[in-house]
Amino acid sequence: MKKDFYEILGIDKSASAEQIKKAYRKKAIAYHPDKNPGDKEAEEKFKLAAEAYEILSDPNKKAKYDQYGHQAFDGGGYGGGGHMNMDDIFSQFGDIFGGFSGGGGFSGGFGGGGGQRRVKGSNLRIKVKMTLEEIAKGVEKKVKVKRKIQAAGVSYKTCSTCNGQGQVMRVTNTILGRMQSAATCPTCGGSGQILDKKPADADAQGMTTHDETVPIKIPAGVVDGMQLKVSGKGNDAPGSNSLSGDLIVVIEEVEHEFLKREGENLHLDLYISFAEAALGTAKDIDAVNGKVRIKLEEGIQSGKILRLKSKGIPNINGYGSGDLLVHINVWTPKTLNKEQRQFFENALTDDNFLPHPEKTDKSFFEKVKDMFS
Structure with a gap:
């Protein structure tokens, strides 16, 4: 099981941006490879701290993590033991370590150590449409992307300007x-x-455009606008020591014809006739995981809400599923023939047809309150 990012940095969810940065700097200095040469455990903790900081330092990513946990970013290569490599960390967060050890900095791109860095290619971004049925089950999608990759036979040589260091020194008076x-x-x-x-x-730059089919595992319970990352499936960068960018997958939820989603719960408007309401009936309704038969008791009232437990959308963190809320609507006919009109005219004075709400019948506001509780 993946370790909680807040636990990795030793902070709580109310920590400010400055506290998050300070906690990461403390952890990263403690576990930096320069201070722990050959220590694989320290290196792993160093990567996990960087991974935690990458998410918690970004307000949008932090909000998604707080709501959905690790699965907000799952999907092809993310998570589990520190998905970032050393070059990612050095290039992204090196400025945090300025001034360490009296200003000398770390090697490998931190502080003042300098040195050649691995250039990373640009990310690609696509939208993937998903139905409620697919969201409820989780699916593997295969998408075709156009990537820029290094051409076959291309070769690179050491840059004469920087002698392969990737940086040039400037002296200013x-x-x-x-x-x-x-x-x-x-x-x-x-x-x-x-x-x-x-x-x-x-x-x-020695690149060609290449069509590639990329499989993407999408977990159950994703939401519209959620982003998943497939590492290494973006554009290549020039150079024999470069890194490929990532493929960012944005979830686009397709609106269902009958079901309306509200978080993990689903809502369905079920229309029944006067006769069905008075006599009671059984109905087959379409849920996201197949047909469900429900029984409507005699005398059921319009506005009644039937809650079908665990027939909604699964929680993305694996904490069960939401419910399917069936809203009963008694349909009033708009036209009547002579016999039907005579029947209802007689019913106007029939005490059995007059409204007699009981104390146990909930008001509209009470039903809404129950629905959201």
């Missing part, structure tokens, strides 16, 4: 003296390499 700073190499873009040999079908 100030009133305080000469100041030295590092900047990304303008020639190679930080990869430390430039194009050497380029096939005829490749672009200026």
Whole structure:
């Protein structure tokens, strides 16, 4: 079972952005590979801390994690033991460690250590439409994407501008003296390499466009707008030591013809006739996991809500399923023939047809309250 991100950083859910950053810095310094050479356990904790910080430092990702847990980001390569590699961490969060150990910094891209970094390709973003039935069960979708990949036969050589370091040093004269700073190499873009040999079908960076079918496992209970990440299925980046970007999958929920979703609960308007309401009947209704037969007792009233336990949408964290709420509506005929009209005219003075609500009959507001409780 995946460890809670708040527990990894040693904070609670009310922690501020500054407290989250401070907690991550403390953990990452403690478990950094430079301080724990050869210690695989420390390296794993270092990666998990970075993974936790990646989510909790982003307000949108944090909100989704607070609501849905780890499964808000599951889907092809995320989670489970630290999905980030060292180069991801160095390139994304290196600024947090400035000034450590008296300003010397860490190696591998942190602080002032510098050095060649691995360039990551751009992410791709697609929308995947899902029906309520698919959301209720979870599915594997296969999507076709156009990716930029390194062309066959392309080769790269060391950048002469930065000598393969990916950075160039700049010296600036100030009133305080000469100041030295590092900047990304303008020639190679930080990869430390430039194009050497380029096939005829490749672009200026040695890339070609490739159609690829990517399988995506989508868990049950996803919501409209949720994003899943498939690592390494975005665009490639130039260079022999580069990383591929990611494929970001955005869930688009298709509106159901009859069922309306409210979180994990589903709502259905069921219309019945006067005769069915008076005599009672059985109805087959379509739920997301198949047909369900319900029994309507004699004298059922319009506005009655029947709750079918666990016939809604599964909780994305595996905590059971929501309910299906069936709203009873007694249909009033708009036209009557002579015999039908005579029947209802006689019923106007029949005491049995006059409204006699009982104390146990709930008001509209009480029904709404029960529905949301």
